[in-house]
Amino acid sequence: MGIDIFRTQLEKIDNRILKFLNLRMKLAQEIGEKKKSCGYPILDTYREDRYLKNLKAINRGPLRDNNLEGIYREIFSSSRSQQGGVKIGCPESHFLSCLLASLFRFGSSSIFVPISMHYTQARDGKEPEVDIIVISIPFLLKKLQEDRSFLVSFLPSFSLGGEIDLSPIVSSQSVDNPYFFFQKHAIPKENADSVNTVFLLGGMLPHETLLWIESQKGKVLYSNVDAKNPKNSFYLCKKTAKEPDKESIEYLWEKFTDNKGWIILIGSYPV
Amino acid sequence: MGIDIFRTQLEKIDNRILKFLNLRMKLAQEIGEKKKSCGYPILDTYREDRYLKNLKAINRGPLRDNNLEGIYREIFSSSRSQQGGVKIGCPESHFLSCLLASLFRFGSSSIFVPISMHYTQARDGKEPEVDIIVISIPFLLKKLQEDRSFLVSFLPSFSLGGEIDLSPIVSSQSVDNPYFFFQKHAIPKENADSVNTVFLLGGMLPHETLLWIESQKGKVLYSNVDAKNPKNSFYLCKKTAKEPDKESIEYLWEKFTDNKGWIILIGSYPV
Incomplete structure (x- = not known):
């Protein structure tokens, strides 16, 4: 009562x-x-x-x-x-986990579709007909292992939109974290307070590299350290800066182009 | 502007x-x-x-x-x-898909935890310390194959709360559908307009059985027809009735206890 x-x-x-x-x-x-x-x-x-x-x-x-x-x-x-809705593509080989991340980031009134992202698509110049692509780290790493220019060759008109962090709903042990989304229409970064740049570092990295990244407001998001074969190690990193800082990325690039290490720029997005 | x-x-x-x-x-x-x-x-x-x-x-x-x-x-x-929040358990062996269904049904301000649901738990009388358990059809079938009294022996104080249908966000090819949730505190069904009863039928079923179910406002939610060995076939069914109709379930039960078929009552919930 x-x-x-x-x-x-x-x-x-x-x-x-x-x-x-x-x-x-x-x-x-x-x-x-x-x-x-x-x-x-x-x-x-x-x-x-x-x-x-x-x-x-x-x-x-x-x-x-x-x-x-x-x-x-x-x-x-x-x-x-x-306004017509937003179409979100999730790689069919990692569909469930990317769908979960999409739902958590973009809400349930979106349209979610599995996309194949096969090589034939890139070869034929066919980009997925979606506004957003949500990608898990395992999928991203698999694709980058197959082809280091994956992002440029598969998704020429998509650019990094941001991260999706599922840790508010589940502990990091249960799911791969974070996820990334790429969007067709890049957002201008001019008015942003600061910019996050995401990149993958790999190969024979001297210990001071990671220390340098940390000293530069950088963070290792995900790492795969192969003690037996350090050449196969890699680190997914994020660096926050007041504005797009090409200089420090170029510094890293120079540091790793002597065949001991490599760097792949995933993209940058305003925060 | x-x-x-x-x-x-x-x-x-x-x-x-x-x-x-x-x-x-x-x-x-x-x-x-x-x-x-x-x-x-x-x-x-x-x-x-x-x-x-x-x-x-x-x-x-x-x-x-x-x-x-x-x-x-x-x-x-x-x-x-x-009010303190609701804790939702998802079987760790089917965690991602059940988490997706939980998020879609109960919203993001819930607490989601992986639960093991091993035999030792049931043996020791330890029920998962959650308010809701979300279960996928593959998980439910796997558990019922291991032990037909799974629901009674594993979850004595839980009862069927309802279905979770993911088809509004994805096509049925991409995910197993529907999911079921079980809750610790059963809802009284007295005031309900009607009741859905969910049950699993299996074995050598005569064709008229399924016709009879359809004629009784029943629906086959999921089926696994094994043409080579009809004994292994099964049908997950739902029947809607104005009030809990023990009679028709008992009629089905009688029809299938001659060793040619079997029936497992999953539960019923108000709609």
Whole structure:
């Protein structure tokens, strides 16, 4: 009995939320028309992320930040759906895990499709007909092992959009982490506070290399150290800088082009 | 330029949504206290589903029903999180796919844990310390093949809560579908409009059996027909009835206890 009184209040609140959600969707449609006429892409993760950051800043609770994020992930997803929707491709050989990462990052109102990403596609110049591609580290490493120019040859018009970190929902032992997404329409990085550059380092690396990366606000995201054959070791790294810093990447490049090591630039994205 | 005007309106709407979300969370806390003192469980999927159905009925759009569902999945999840949260177990041998189904059904503000579900657990009377267990069909079939009394011996205090259908986000070829969830606190079925009963039929089934199931508002969810050895065939079925219909299940039971076929009752849940 006591609970029922609360439930009536709950219904009143939800009626208001529903009203404002519908207003938001109407507005999303109008913004969608504008975007279309200006040639802007439907998805702008950088803008969404900043917008969410502002919402968190004004949030007084008791709604928690991670809950706010979960709800707005779906509100953004629904808004995009009003503008035509976003198509997300997941490699069919790692479909389940990439689908999980996609759902967690882009919400359930997206369109998820398995994509083959076979060599014949690249050879024939056929890129996947999707807006976003979500890739797991095992898939990325497999592809880079097959062909170090994988990103350029398979996805010439896609560029790194960001990372997807599943650790808020599961411990790192249970899933490969992080995932990366690549998007068809690159976001301009000019207005960004800082930029994350992701690269893969491999081969016979002197110990000071990793120390240098750490001293440069860098972080090793994933490593595969082969003690028996150090040539096969590799490190997936991320470096945060105020602006795109070609210099330090070039420094690394020079450091590793003497056939003892190698470096592959995955891309960079604004944060 | 034109877009920026819309964006100011968007911020105003989101400020209101945020305000009402916080009011909802405060109320969820109070309802949580009440639930606690009355011994009610935090999660009541039947009530949530009915509540969502009502919201859809009063929704005038343009927010689409599946989008409303996606947003409210996260609002419900956040509200439960205010009440202490719900712990969801996924079998570690089928972790990724069950996690995907859990995320899609219970939202991201849940706690997801891998559970072993080994024989030693059942032998020692140790049930998983979770509120919900999400199970894929391959896992369920594997366990039932090992031990036909799997559900009773492994999960004595859990009962079938419902199905999870991933087809809204992916085509049925890409993932096993549906999934099932079992919950620790069974929901009373008395007030339900109707009840779904799920059962597994196997063995040498005469053709008219499946016809009979279909004539009884039944549906084959999943089948494995072994033409070479019909004894190994099985059918996962669902039957919808106005109220728990023991009679028809007993009729099926009688029909299949002559050693040509068998039947396992998975459970029933209100719809």
